[in-house]
Amino acid sequence: MxxxxxxxxxxxxxxxPLSRADEGMWLLPLLQKYNIATMQSMGLKLSxxxxxxxxxxxxxxxxxxxxxxxxxxxxxxxxxxxxxxxxxxxxxxxxxxxxxxxxxxxxxxxxxxxxxxxxxxxxxxxxxxxxxxxxxxxxxxxxxxxxxxxxxxxxxxxxxxxxxxxxxxxxxxxxxxxxxxxxxxxxxxxxxxxxxxxxxxxxxxxxxxxxxxxxxxxxxxxxxxxxxxxxxxxxxxxxxxxxxxxxxxxxxPISIKDLEKGDFAMVLGYPGSTTRYMTSWEVEESEKITNSNRAYIRGIKQDIILEDMLASDEVRIKYASKYSGSSNYWKHSIGQNQALKRLHVKSSKEKSEAEFLKWLDGNGKRKEAYGEALPLIRDAVKGRRDYVHANQYLLETLYMGTEIIGLASRANDFYKYLNEGQEKISDDEKEKEMAKRVNRFKESAKAFYKNYNCPTDKKVAKAMFKLFNDNVSKELQPELFNIIRTDYNGNFDEYIDNLYDKSIFADSVKLWAFLENPSAESLKNDPAFYAATSIGKTRESYSEKIGFFNDNYKKGHRLYVAGIMEKNEGKPKYPDANFSMRLTYGKVLDYYPKDAVHYNYITTLKGVMEKEDPDNWEFVVPDKLKDLFESKNFGPYAMKNGEMPVNFITNNDITGGNSGSPVINAKGELIGCAFDGNWEAMSGDIIFEPDYQRCISVDIRYVLFIIDKYAGAKRLIDEMTIAR
Structure with a gap:
């Protein structure tokens, strides 16, 4: 070893130095060895x-x-x-x-x-x-x-x-x-x-x-x-x-100078996760299970929630953050599946695997060291397939998809304490310990109810329970579903109505009353707590089964990556993102997404006005912004041609977690704030697509314009260092 x-x-x-300048999420301590010469050749003025x-x-x-x-x-x-x-x-x-x-x-x-x-x-x-x-x-x-x-x-x-x-x-x-x-x-x-x-x-x-x-x-x-x-x-x-x-x-420091095609740009931040060493079997799992399930389930759930949000300002505010978090990766899953197919990513991975096996066959020591890597990965991915599917459905529809189940599951430790934990402490400490646990759970529940609307959750629950039942084989379902089939004749609406009518978790009044005199028996008999317990046991059984296969997968993956590193000795390789600070470098750059279509590298406020639709909540434009546009009151933030920049693109290699990352020019000055990737390269977490991959950023000049001219908060501009 x-x-x-x-x-x-x-x-x-x-x-x-042989890596593409625009590919890679690089570790900062290794910049001097790996990247700085290339970055400086592209225009970087820093060390x-x-x-x-x-x-x-x-x-x-x-x-x-x-x-x-x-x-x-x-x-x-x-x-x-x-x-x-x-x-x-x-x-x-x-x-x-x-x-x-x-x-x-x-x-x-x-x-x-x-x-x-x-x-x-x-x-x-x-x-x-x-x-x-x-x-x-x-x-x-x-x-x-x-x-x-x-x-x-x-x-x-x-x-x-x-x-x-x-x-x-x-x-x-x-x-x-x-x-x-x-x-x-x-x-x-x-x-x-x-x-x-x-x-x-x-x-x-x-x-x-x-x-x-x-x-x-x-x-x-x-x-x-x-x-x-x-x-x-x-x-x-x-x-x-x-x-x-x-x-x-x-x-x-902040630059308000014009951006030009080919300008150097680097992004520093905390990219969350990439899987660039993913094999063809994992690509298939992502496409047919992970992405497909997520897109299907969340699409149904989000339609229900959005209907209530648009009908009530109170519900809109309560569910805004939850809806946004859900919809972001709902659309990502749809886009990634399209990109995986369009760009033939599975075939590309199969080709890489064939080359790896050919390299192994050329040397007995290599085969001994890395020969089991791909078989371990293949067998693990195939072996865990049914459990991965069932586990994702359980998490998306029941454990996280139905809010009351999530709250009831938080009471599990409290139940254990009520049921047997008090035997371990003296009578003098019981009252203090009980008060501490009640207050802790109450604070958690207060945060939950602040952003909770029971009628909305009830609608979602009816849809989610049916979805789980229809898409997960009966032998992998929680015992709870046998009870619904037996006691409610499979009528999920009736079961859900009863659960929300009788559970202490359905509203804060019932829960506070329970916490005045809590008992293990009351919790045990609560329908939401029973459902959460049954679902939790099934989740544990899934985890145990998946864990068995994942142990083999981890070994196979480690050996596969090690083999690739040895096979490609002398060629640059960067580690997958894992929410540690990384740097990626590239250029301000346009692209051609398909035949006869060209996308420029910058957008302007004119485009906002062109997209305006006062009847569609997604494209409403504030009156004050329209007034500023009409009067061309852009201050010092406009481009030389008089237009107000809004967003721009670079070919930097980013992923989730890079949201909010600074886009920095050759002098170390801020030019933008990264916030998105592009549709044509949604497979980018799995395989980098140099012709299509783009990082979308809000232009810092638009940020300053909104702060100064729209909000009138010039005090904030005054504390910044502006390079003009």
């Missing part, structure tokens, strides 16, 4: 040290992990953070009400005193990345199972993380890269006092909504603003009115 590790790392260190440095301020110190799944960038010396509107959407929604509808009307703090604290929202800075592959692999010697391997990795990772953060307020984790063949320690600093500063109305921030999502040309002002607050020593602190704006090590 040790010899293998050294061979592998040797191959990795040789991977550099690798200017981008990533442990000892000095650098661009990475202006990049944050925003919340739990996005990226943001610091754009002023007072901790002002820019991210996407859809990344800040949950926060905007949480502060909205019928009386203060920030989703519909937007929000702008005209002073720091008006900036709104947002509990639960955090931003995280990367402190450093350290290669710990040799340390980890030294502990992975000998013949060990995949389960044993995982336990060792976890234990060693915990030890390394603890040592790295000793006597600091940082946190750290060890992540695997290159299919589990390399390991890096990542150290972070998190700030939890983050306040909402500004957001355009959804008619700007989500203009085009589902129809335009993933589509170019695009005309969306997808941005929002927040501010980081710290204690008087500039350290992370929980919310306090005494906290002050954070002073960053670095903030991004």
């Amino acid at each position: 040790k010899r293998f590790s050294l061979l592998f790392l040797g191959a990795v260190l040789l991977l550099a 690798a040290e200017d981008i990533y440095s442990v000892n000095h301020s650098s661009i990475k110190d202006a990049i944050v992990m925003f919340g739990r799944g996005c990226t943001g960038e610091v754009i002023s010396s007072q901790g002002l953070v820019l991210t996407n509107h859809h990344c800040g959407y949950g926060a905007i929604q949480s502060h909205s009400s019928v009386e203060h509808d920030y989703l519909k009307d937007g929000f702008w703090a005209m002073s720091m005193e008006e900036e709104i604290p947002t509990p639960g929202l955090s931003v995280t800075f990367l402190v450093r990345i350290e290669d710990v592959t040799d340390v980890m692999n030294n502990m992975l010697q000998g013949r060990i199972t995949e389960s044993e391997r995982a336990k060792i990795i976890e234990a060693v990772g915990d030890s390394l993380s603890a040592e790295a953060t000793k006597d600091t307020h940082y946190y750290a984790l060890v992540q695997s890269f290159y299919g589990g063949n390399a390991f890096y320690l990542l150290v972070y600093e998190t700030f939890n006092d983050v306040r909402m500063v500004g957001a355009p109305p959804s008619s700007i921030g989500k203009f085009g909504a589902d129809t335009d999502n993933w589509i170019w040309p695009r005309h969306t002002g997808d941005f929002s603003l927040f501010r980081i607050y710290a204690d008087k020593d500039n350290k992370p602190a929980k919310y306090s009115p005494d906290n002050v704006p954070y002073k960053p090590k670095h903030h991004l």
Whole structure:
């Protein structure tokens, strides 16, 4: 194993300048070895040290992990953070009400005193990345199972993380890269006092909504603003009115100069997940199971929810964030399946596998080292097929698709305590422990009910239970479904009506009454809790079955990636995205999506007006924006030709998690905020398509124009560093 590790790392260190400039999500500590020469030949004026440095301020110190799944960038010396509107959407929604509808009307703090604290929202800075592959692999010697391997990795990772953060307020984790063949320690600093500063109305921030999502040309002002607050020593602190704006090590200067085709552009951020080493069997699984199921189930659920949202402002506000999160990957699944077929991705993967097998046949040692890789993957994917299908249906329709089931499942630990946990503590502690558990569950339920509408959930539940029953074989269904067939003669509407009528979880009044005098017996007899328990047991059985196959898959995948690295020694390879900070570089670039069709690299406010449809909520244009357009009151943010830019595209390699990432020019200046990919390359997480892959960004000049001319919040412009 040790010899293998050294061979592998040797191959990795040789991977550099032959890669396409526009492909790859690269690790920052390796830029000097792999990428900087190519980047500078494309026009970059900075050094690798200017981008990533442990000892000095650098661009990475202006990049944050925003919340739990996005990226943001610091754009002023007072901790002002820019991210996407859809990344800040949950926060905007949480502060909205019928009386203060920030989703519909937007929000702008005209002073720091008006900036709104947002509990639960955090931003995280990367402190450093350290290669710990040799340390980890030294502990992975000998013949060990995949389960044993995982336990060792976890234990060693915990030890390394603890040592790295000793006597600091940082946190750290060890992540695997290159299919589990390399390991890096990542150290972070998190700030939890983050306040909402500004957001355009959804008619700007989500203009085009589902129809335009993933589509170019695009005309969306997808941005929002927040501010980081710290204690008087500039350290992370929980919310306090005494906290002050954070002073960053670095903030991004902003360029308002015109963009030209071919201009250098790089994106730094936290791409969530790619599967570029996916095999043909996995492509088929994604196409026929994962994507197809998600698109079908969510399409039905979203139609029900949207009908209620359009009928009531209260329901619209409650479900805005949930609907947006669901619909984003509903459309992604549809687009990815179309791209997988159109671009013949499965055939491309089969060709790569054939080349790999041919390479193995040429050498006995290779065959011994990597010969079982593809058979392990193939057999695992085929073996888990039925369980993956059933598990996805269970999650999409019941466990996450029906909200009351999700709430009832949270009571499982509380039930265990009521049923047997009190025997383990003294009488003196029982009252205190009960009060603590009741309060904890009540706080969780309060957050749930804030964004819950029982009639909507009931409609969804009737559709979702039927969907699960019709599409999952009976032998894989929870015991609950046998009861519905027996006691309700298979009438799901009648069963759902009874569940919502009788469950304590259907509304807060019933649940609060139960919590006044909770008992295990009452919970056990509650129909929603019983349903959640039955569904939970079935989910555990699926996980056990899938886990058996996944152990073999993980081994096969690790060996396959290791073999590819050795096979392609001397050629550049980057690890799959795993929500660690990466850099991708490319150019501002147009493209030809199909025969006789050309898409320019930039869109303007004129296009917003052309798309306007006052009868379609997705394409409503605010009156003030129309007035600004008619008067050409664009300030210093217009292009030289007098038009107002809105969005632009580059050929940077991005994925989910890059939302909110800064698009930076050759001088290290901010030119845009990435927010989407394009329809023609929806297979990009699986295979990079250089002719089609584009990153869609909101032009920073449109951001400044909306802040200044539309919102009148020039105080925010004044704290930025503008390069004119």
